[in-house]
Amino acid sequence: MSNQKMIVASGVLIGILAVILVFYGNPINMGICVACFIRDTAGALKLHSAPVVQYIRPEIIGFILGAFIISVITKEFKPTGGSAPLTRFVLGFFVMIGALVFLGCPLRMILRLAGGDLNAFVGLLGFGAGILGGIFVLKKGFSLGRAYQINKSGGFIMPAVAIALLILLVVSPEFIARSIEGPGSMAAPIALSLGAGIVVGIFCQRSRLCMAGGIRDIFLIKNPHLLIGFLCIFVFAFIGNMAMGSFKLGFLDQPVAHTDGIWNFLGMALVGLGSTMLGGCPLRQTILAGEGNTDSGVTFMGLLLGGAFAHNFGLAASAKGVPMNGQIAVIIGFVVFALIAFMNMKSMKAAK
């Protein structure tokens, strides 16, 4: 399949699967959300104790295993690491904070838009603004440095983590938490969620689909390739929502969403900036983690800890709005990102 067809197929598949997953039980407009699902997984592992968002999401396991399996088959599985891992951890941490202030990763932002949630349009504007900020620092020579090939065992860690999570999900020992109400309790059957995750993982590994990359490449290199996938997700989720009768246009009373425009904008701006500095959105980081990129594996751990902090310290938004702690955390995120950007620019390195 050509690259063009692959990106279209990935977008179409995600759009359709997201609607199917909602039909079979996932929260509305949350057929797939990388940030929310990593946060739910953090809760199931009791890294946070918010009872409404605790569930080991099989989709996340599927993304990693799908990317792992297909990259082994195509001989693209390549354990690498060493490109500023702790810096990436911090970027991942604050990307998660931004996503949970908005209430969704860039993928869920598109799914929310396709469901008629106009708050997500405000988020999209913020996401675009954050990406423009990221392009600015990239043009100034920002780089987190090279990754190098590492011992093969390192690349197997994230797939092993995914398998361990799958075992914990299926065996369901007492120490694993599971929501009995709220978004964490709403879930499609495990086999369907896992299967959908694996299929998405395979297609996203092949197509390199990236939400941040779609907008970034339009501005940076005038290449619409990745944006096509982004648009296909929107179109097919929109058609699916219309067919299911779940499309509801407006700002008010949208599922798992709030109407605070400023923080919808700023939350996603933080996600856009961080994702551009990382070289990919949370979905892309998860896929890369599956194909042996241990720097993305570390980023995934940053996302996981960000999800835990967001609910342990009252940072995450809810339908009621964004708590003060969350607003402060987003501002701190921008300051931290600015410092990371400044300290990793070429001019700074040349001065050393």
Place this chain on the structure above:
Amino acid sequence: MVQIDVRGLSCPEPVLRVSEAMKANLKLEVIADSVTAKENICALGSKNGFGIKISENNGEYTLMLEK
């Protein structure tokens, strides 16, 4: 001819570096170590009218771009 080593760099740095070098050079040799970087640089080269020859050695790609 200019040589550019994009091995181990995150997206979109490989494309950015090659794109920058294309402004001043008609002949480039690029060394990449990921299929993604290889594909993106090929797309960039084709778009800008460069002829491309690719050779692979043990997971590393050498791309000769010439206009």
